[in-house]
Amino acid sequence: MKExxxxxxxxxxxxxxxxLLKHKVGVTFFDIQGTGRTPRSTSEVIHSYQTGRTIxxxxxxxxxxxxxxxxxxxxxxxxxxxxxxxxxxxxxxVLFIKDVTDAYELGTSVKGDEVLVSK
Numbered sequence: 001m002k003e004x005x006x007x008x009x010x011x012x013x014x015x016x017x018x019x020l021l022k023h024k025v026g027v028t029f030f031d032i033q034g035t036g037r038t039p040r041s042t043s044e045v046i047h048s049y050q051t052g053r054t055i056x057x058x059x060x061x062x063x064x065x066x067x068x069x070x071x072x073x074x075x076x077x078x079x080x081x082x083x084x085x086x087x088x089x090x091x092x093x094v095l096f097i098k099d100v101t102d103a104y105e106l107g108t109s110v111k112g113d114e115v116l117v118s119k
Contacts, residue, residue, distance in 0.1 A: 001068055001069065001070060001071060001099075001100035001103060001112075001113060001116065002068070002069055002070075002071060002074040002097050002098065002099065002100060003066065003067070003068050003097070003098040003099075003100050004020075004065075004066070004067045004068075004069060004074065004077065004078065004081075004095065004096075004097055005064060005065070005066055005095070005096040005097075005098070006064070006065040006066075006081060006093060006094075006095045006096075007032075007036075007062050007063070007064055007093045007094050007095075007096075008062060008063050008065065008092060008093035009062060009063070009092065009093065010031075010061070010062075010063050012063075012085075012092055012093065013029065013063050013065070015084050015085075016065050016081055016084075017029070017065065019077065019080045019081055019084060020065070020067050020077065023069070023073055023076070023077055024118070025067050025068070025069045025073070025077070025116070026067060026068065026116070027065065027066075027067050028065070028066045028067070029063055029064060029065045029066065030063070030064045030066075031061065031063060032061070032062050032063070032064045033059040033060070033061055033062075034059055034060065034062065035058070035059060035060065036060070036094070062093065068100055068103065068116060069116070070113055070116055074097065078095065078097060081095060082095065103115040103116070
């Protein structure tokens, strides 16, 4: 099994989730804040009680999409996600693939790849 982690901007969420749902795999996503290797080039206007001021935020908002998939479908899913983005100078995000050694369904005797299959 493989764990696919995709860090993207929020406007790209449907593109990634549509691919995952097409392959009938589970999808989880989170709103996250963090920093990466790409420097923040644009500033944000922060509105407060006083007049608005422009700052460059320390942390950038992204979406983390998580999915656990079988080894047999992982390569195809990753290929489709990568090909859904056109090449440009600034990256859309980043995709990581991790090995999952085992999985157990809590409260049952189901384990391994069977955990990924709907009943």
